[in-house]
Amino acid sequence: MNHLKSWLVNLTGEHYLWVFELFVIVLIALSLGFVLNRVIDKLERQAAKTQTVWDDALIEACRRPAIWLIWILGINFAAGIAAQKIDSPLQAMIDPINRLALIFLGTIFLTNFIKRAERNLVHPDYIAKPLDATTVRAVGKLLRASVIITGVLIAMQLFGYSISGLLAFGGIGGIAVGFAAKDLLANFFGGLMIYLDRPFSVGDWIRSPDKEIEGVVEDIGWRLTRIRTFDKRPLYIPNSVFASISVENPSRMSNRRIYETVGIRYQDISSMDAIVTQVTAMLMAHPEIDTNQTMIVNFNKFSASSVDFFVYTFTKTTNWIDFHQIKQDVLLRVAEIVTANDAEMAFPTSTLHIATEEQADPDPHSMQK
Numbered sequence: 001m002n003h004l005k006s007w008l009v010n011l012t013g014e015h016y017l018w019v020f021e022l023f024v025i026v027l028i029a030l031s032l033g034f035v036l037n038r039v040i041d042k043l044e045r046q047a048a049k050t051q052t053v054w055d056d057a058l059i060e061a062c063r064r065p066a067i068w069l070i071w072i073l074g075i076n077f078a079a080g081i082a083a084q085k086i087d088s089p090l091q092a093m094i095d096p097i098n099r100l101a102l103i104f105l106g107t108i109f110l111t112n113f114i115k116r117a118e119r120n121l122v123h124p125d126y127i128a129k130p131l132d133a134t135t136v137r138a139v140g141k142l143l144r145a146s147v148i149i150t151g152v153l154i155a156m157q158l159f160g161y162s163i164s165g166l167l168a169f170g171g172i173g174g175i176a177v178g179f180a181a182k183d184l185l186a187n188f189f190g191g192l193m194i195y196l197d198r199p200f201s202v203g204d205w206i207r208s209p210d211k212e213i214e215g216v217v218e219d220i221g222w223r224l225t226r227i228r229t230f231d232k233r234p235l236y237i238p239n240s241v242f243a244s245i246s247v248e249n250p251s252r253m254s255n256r257r258i259y260e261t262v263g264i265r266y267q268d269i270s271s272m273d274a275i276v277t278q279v280t281a282m283l284m285a286h287p288e289i290d291t292n293q294t295m296i297v298n299f300n301k302f303s304a305s306s307v308d309f310f311v312y313t314f315t316k317t318t319n320w321i322d323f324h325q326i327k328q329d330v331l332l333r334v335a336e337i338v339t340a341n342d343a344e345m346a347f348p349t350s351t352l353h354i355a356t357e358e359q360a361d362p363d364p365h366s367m368q369k
Contacts, residue, residue: 033067040066042291049286057120061113065105072101099158107151114143141222187223189238194220199242202249211245214239236358255290255314256323263306268343272299276309278337282339283313286333288326290316305344 039065042202044056079080094221118140122133148170200206207214208226215229225242227235264272283289293314301308311334336343 001229025074025078029071029078032074033070036067037063054117054120057113057116058118061109064112065109070104072105072339073098084161094146096158099157103151103155103158107147110147110266113142114140114147137202137220138192153182164329184223185236186240186243190241190243191220191222191225194239194242199247200249204249207248207250208245209248211241213245213247238305251318253317253318255293256318258311258313258315258327258330260331261300261308261310262338263303263308263346264338264343265346266307268341269307269345271341272307272309274341275343278341279311280335281336283311283330286330288315288317289330290314303346305348 014123040059043059119134120318194200202217202220203218205215206217213227213235215227215235218228218234219226223238224236225239227237229235254261264275276297276299280295283295283297284291289295290313294312295314296312297309299307299309304305311330315331317323317326335345
């Protein structure tokens with residue numbers, strides 16, 4: 001080392017030896033960042049083999065903050081040596097900058113960790129029973145907002161700003177802001193109620209009988225809820241609206257209902273009892289009909305052109321497309337049963353009665369003659 005130092009002094013001079021030291025420090029910092037990146041790659045591959053939620057999130061979240069921390073500390077250390085050698089007044093700023101970098105990188109790490117944990121908690125590859133996406137997203141937003149606000153307050157305190165005065169001002173100014181932004185606050189608390197009560201979640205099909213609202217929920221924000229209508233138009237609804245309307249959530253139905261009225265001709269009324277019995281047996285044996293739910297097949301009404309019976313039952317599936325396939329199969333089987341009993345489906349008919357000459361009223365003029 002002494003020979004190396006002597007050689008460097010002869011090459012650059014004693015006055016410029018510190019320049020080489022800066023180069024070495026920066027090179028070591030960059031090399032450590034590269035090595036750490038490789039280590040994190042290996043840890044990620046190991047964590048991917050487990051089914052744990054938190055290890056993947058922790059390793060992914062710490063990559064950038066850890067590498068940036070090494071680089072920033074190395075560069076600031078080199079800058080401190082340079083400022084000391086040239087007697088720069090910026091030397092006093094090195095320590096506050098390091099602290100600020102530590103606060104900044106800690107905030108990034110926590111927000112990234114929360115974001116990745118939020119993703120893992122709703123993904124079936126990481127957890128056997130994924131949590132409700134809407135609730136996880138709401139908690140994640142609250143935690144990230146808390147981390148960011150706390151980081152900003154700590155940074156302000158570091159540079160000599162009194163956060164107690166800021167908090168006092170926030171208490172007084174909050175009243176004025178509340179009156180000025182009451183609609184915004186109403187939407188915020190409306191979104192909070194959606195997250196707490198969970199009348200619907202992202203991906204649910206909802207509709208309201210009070211408003212022209214129907215579609216699939218795509219996003220629930222703090223101010224707006226975005227719904228995609230069935231003709232693929234986005235519908236943006238302020239969250240405060242949901243506090244004053246009733247919302248129906250068909251996505252959470254347990255079964256879908258088949259409720260149809262079938263009419264046969266009056267001359268086939270003698271077959272009604274057999275038809276009703278056979279339709280009931282068909283529904284009981286149908287693999288897609290939920291026999292644990294209400295099932296009714298009964299002669300119901302004397303209509304103008306038919307005698308009617310109705311079919312009231314529930315399918316096992318709630319899928320909209322599958323439901324219509326099952327309903328079609330059921331109705332076709334009902335038609336086959338009607339035909340098998342030598343009956344026919346009725347359709348509106350009218351009977352025209354034409355009087356004969358004997359039944360016609362006599363002509364008063366002919367009676368006089």
